[in-house]
Amino acid sequence: MRRKWLPVTGAFVAAALSVGTAQANKVTIKVQSVLPTKADEITMVKDFADNVSALTNGEVSIEVLPDGAVVSGRDVLNAVDKGLVDAGFAWTHYWSGQHPAAMLFGSPVAGAGVGIDNIAFVSWFMYGGGSELYDRLWEEMGVNVKGLMLQPVGPEALGWFKEPINSMEDFRKYRFRTPPGIPGQTYNDIGVASVAMGGGDILPALEKGTIDAAEWCCPKPDLIFGFQKVLKHYYLQGLHQVVVNADMYINGDVWRSLTPHQQRAMEVAADASLIRSMGYRIIENGKALKILTEEHGVQLHDTPADYFPAYMNAARASLEKNAEENAFFKEVWESQKAFAEIAVPFWAGAQSSNAQLGQAFAKSLQK
Numbered sequence: 001m002r003r004k005w006l007p008v009t010g011a012f013v014a015a016a017l018s019v020g021t022a023q024a025n026k027v028t029i030k031v032q033s034v035l036p037t038k039a040d041e042i043t044m045v046k047d048f049a050d051n052v053s054a055l056t057n058g059e060v061s062i063e064v065l066p067d068g069a070v071v072s073g074r075d076v077l078n079a080v081d082k083g084l085v086d087a088g089f090a091w092t093h094y095w096s097g098q099h100p101a102a103m104l105f106g107s108p109v110a111g112a113g114v115g116i117d118n119i120a121f122v123s124w125f126m127y128g129g130g131s132e133l134y135d136r137l138w139e140e141m142g143v144n145v146k147g148l149m150l151q152p153v154g155p156e157a158l159g160w161f162k163e164p165i166n167s168m169e170d171f172r173k174y175r176f177r178t179p180p181g182i183p184g185q186t187y188n189d190i191g192v193a194s195v196a197m198g199g200g201d202i203l204p205a206l207e208k209g210t211i212d213a214a215e216w217c218c219p220k221p222d223l224i225f226g227f228q229k230v231l232k233h234y235y236l237q238g239l240h241q242v243v244v245n246a247d248m249y250i251n252g253d254v255w256r257s258l259t260p261h262q263q264r265a266m267e268v269a270a271d272a273s274l275i276r277s278m279g280y281r282i283i284e285n286g287k288a289l290k291i292l293t294e295e296h297g298v299q300l301h302d303t304p305a306d307y308f309p310a311y312m313n314a315a316r317a318s319l320e321k322n323a324e325e326n327a328f329f330k331e332v333w334e335s336q337k338a339f340a341e342i343a344v345p346f347w348a349g350a351q352s353s354n355a356q357l358g359q360a361f362a363k364s365l366q367k
Helices: 010-018 041-053 073-081 101-106 110-117 116-128 130-141 181-191 198-208 219-225 251-259 259-295 307-325 329-364
Strands: 027-033 060-064 087-091 145-152 157-163 176-177 193-197 233-235 243-251 299-301
Touching: 010 027, 027 041, 027 073, 027 157, 027 329, 041 060, 041 145, 041 219, 041 243, 060 219, 060 259, 073 087, 073 243, 101 130, 101 243, 101 329, 110 181, 110 307, 110 329, 116 130, 116 145, 116 259, 116 329, 130 145, 130 329, 145 251, 145 259, 181 193, 181 307, 198 219, 243 251, 259 299, 307 329
Parallel strands: 027 060, 027 087, 176 193, 233 299
Antiparallel strands: 087 243, 145 243, 157 233
């Protein structure tokens, strides 16, 4: 069963979790990320680590290692499985090559084709059966891993371009860095030359002309990566990663070596990280967007209208194909669709007024 929220204060939780663990051995969990230490996502990993330490009275410490410290980023999950590292940090859609359903947890393309945004995704994960399916994912993949979902960082921007794009015809002229797996393949399906590569390779590839355009995340991480040094035309509205989640993967033996109270502390801190990460991302992206536009000459554009039906239709076809070919993928997607039938009509309708109000305010600032 899904763990339930308890109406207690943070201080009480900390005290409760420490009961019976006074004699527990101190544990340091070394986590290798797929990102450099300067990446914005690491800020919130450290925030999670601080909460774990507080909830365990310092018994559990988390040390974050940068990409490549032990293994390459693409090998992180396998390294965790084999015990070469205690834990890893990445986006679960990175492992879509090992199981297609990984995409439905890390980056359900086009909101799983049913309009799920990052807030609705958290609702599905916590109260719509998603957490139980997430635990089963690792069994389906055959890896000795305990996953903790930490950072819902979407929606991501469409990306960065050398020149404005006014239509899909313009878009198709570019070699475009995309995420791996189904989101990137969907771009290929609509005629965009999709090139998957790790985050650290994107800026050098742009500078060398290996690619012409790129997406990474959203204003704050994009600013840190330095896209504005090469490209000046920025499009916020994209569908490839309306939802995207960064997770921690803990070796199963390491997880089972923790006391029940330590495990619970990590789960409580992970639940807290979901909302803390969303709160952090909104304000930090707002600050970064002002810096990009006011200090670096970045121009914001609206995404061409013909992009949306083209990408949505291709994404839906890809989802249906994978559901036909993989039973667990189908089970997860059916769960998301069942949730969407109940939640999306309310949530989309409620958010529509907020979006219109926000757009009106944003336009008033431009006068």
